[in-house]
Amino acid sequence: MSASNLPQRDDDKLIVVPLEFKCLEDCVCKSQEKRTWYHKKCGKPSFINEKGDIFCENLQNGCSSYFIKDASFQCDEAKKNNTWYQFKNASEICMALGKALQAAENKLESVKLLKFTHQILIQLGQRWYT
Ligand SMILES: [Zn+2]
Ligand SMILES: [Zn+2]
Numbered sequence: 861m862s863a864s865n866l867p868q869r870d871d872d873k874l875i876v877v878p879l880e881f882k883c884l885e886d887c888v889c890k891s892q893e894k895r896t897w898y899h900k901k902c903g904k905p906s907f908i909n910e911k912g913d914i915f916c917e918n919l920q921n922g923c924s925s926y927f928i929k930d931a932s933f934q935c936d937e938a939k940k941n942n943t944w945y946q947f948k949n950a951s952e953i954c955m956a957l958g959k960a961l962q963a964a965e966n967k968l969e970s971v972k973l974l975k976f977t978h979q980i981l982i983q984l985g986q987r988w989y990t
Contacts, residue, residue, distance in 0.1 A: 867915035873890075875976045877968065878891065879906040879914060884945040885952065889937035894959055897933060899923060908977035912987060927987060928953055950984045 870936055879897040879915035898908045899916035902923055908914050915925035947953045957980060961973055968976070 866936070870892035873910040874907045874911060875968070875972050875979070876907050877960050877976065879908050879960060881956040882965040883935050883938070884933055884947065884956070885932075887938055888936060888941060888943065889935050889943055891935070891937070894963060895935065900932075900934070908957070908980075910976045912980055912983045929988060930982075950988045953984060954981070 866941070874963050880894055882894050883891050883896075885888060895942060898904060899906050900915060902918050904916040904918055904923075906916050912928045914928055914931050915923040916923050919925060929947060932946050933945045940946065947956070957977075965973065
């Protein structure tokens with residue numbers, strides 16, 4: 861998938877990267893493998909924009925976006941125990957997003973990656989405690 865066909869919201873042109881990082885630190889699988897995260901409602905791959913909002917390609921089609929702090933994650937291993945994981949703090953999100961940005965490096969110009977990184981740090985700082 862190239863940057864040009866990543867889903868975009870009509871109302872703005874925020875930078876978007878695919879939601880790809882390894883399982884959260886406390887996940888039962890202890891895997892270090894990067895994985896793509898899918899929207900639990902519709903099963904489509906998820907994306908994250910520079911405001912920290914996660915969404916899928918069905919955003920205009922019945923799915924809604926949500927802040928990464930409110931997102932829960934479950935890999936196949938966690939599914940067996942019916943366990944979901946959430947980020948505990950902003951720095952854990954930053955670590956995870958580092959992986960997502962690495963994965964997006966071939967798809968986005970570096971100036972956009974830098975803008976994304978800069979913006980999301982600000983947004984996480986502002987939105988985490990609200
Ligand atoms: Zn896992
Ligand atoms: Zn969806």
